[in-house]
Amino acid sequence: MTVGEKIKFIRNFRGITQKELGVGIGFDEKGADNRIAQYETNYRVPKKNTLLQIAKVLDVNPLNLISEVSGSAEDIMQTFFWLDEDNPAAINLFQLVRNPGKCNASDDTAVCYNDSDDWPAHPPVGLWFKYGIVDDFMREWLVRKNELKAGEITREEYLEWKLNWPETCNKNITPHKQQK
Template identity: 30%
Template sequence: MAIGKRIRFFRNRKGMTQKQLGEILGFLGKTSDVRMAQYESEARTPKQDLVKEMAHILDVSPRAITVPEIDSYIGLMHTLFALEDMYGLKIGEIDGEVCLRLDKSTGSTYSTMFDMFHAWQEQAARLERGEITKEEYDQWRYKYPECESKHTKPSIGKSLKS
């Protein structure tokens, strides 16, 4: 999903107008909603420091705003191909169903990604069992890995270098 759509999604999730978000970010008067409309329409792209500030205001991780391009099925497929190349994500079949799995032969990448996927699966199971609300589940996802900081393994970049 493109950055503009993510900004709009999280702004709406917070119940904010473009003008409100723009003013909190420091854009004055009429320029506040115009600037936010430009970001959401992708006529302009916010710099990384502004993305971080937006994320703080919207109470999400900056990474939740800057996800890869997945607005089309083709874009999603190429994102999956990149994950296969970079992290050993494999496609397979179990009981006639297509599935994605981690490749154990990738060593520390497998271990790190397994821990991350397992944390995600645990939260999804808690939601399914009714132990947490959809809002709590979404908050966990959109602030990840902040909410996992006590249990987080080294960053992927560090894990891949070792």
């Protein structure tokens, strides 16, 4: 979702009109609804200070509208949360549980794993996507990580794949310097 789509979604969820939001952040009543409409349609992009004011009026964490650190845990979670709003069936969570032997868990939200030094002390939560293209992307990422771990590609080739993704999907990975 774009920032404008998020503003509209949250505003509607809160039951606030465009005019009320615009006036709430300090716009003149006469053009307040027009300015918010421009933001919501992505005709205009609000500045950071305006986004902070919008977040305050909408009573939401500003992280919903502003990413301070791209790729941070908070940024990743917000991306997942908005994907979940946009497509509620896309992300599925499940609890991993230790497998002391054979596992016949009847709970469909539990998946067993063989305990080893590679796993954290507390059972992690897993996720899978029921979202075609994301499934494909995640599958390819797993292939690339496994190739790196097996020594089939170098760290530089792995980084090159990530830096030029998605153009590098399902292609041979050649370091950037050698592509010239």
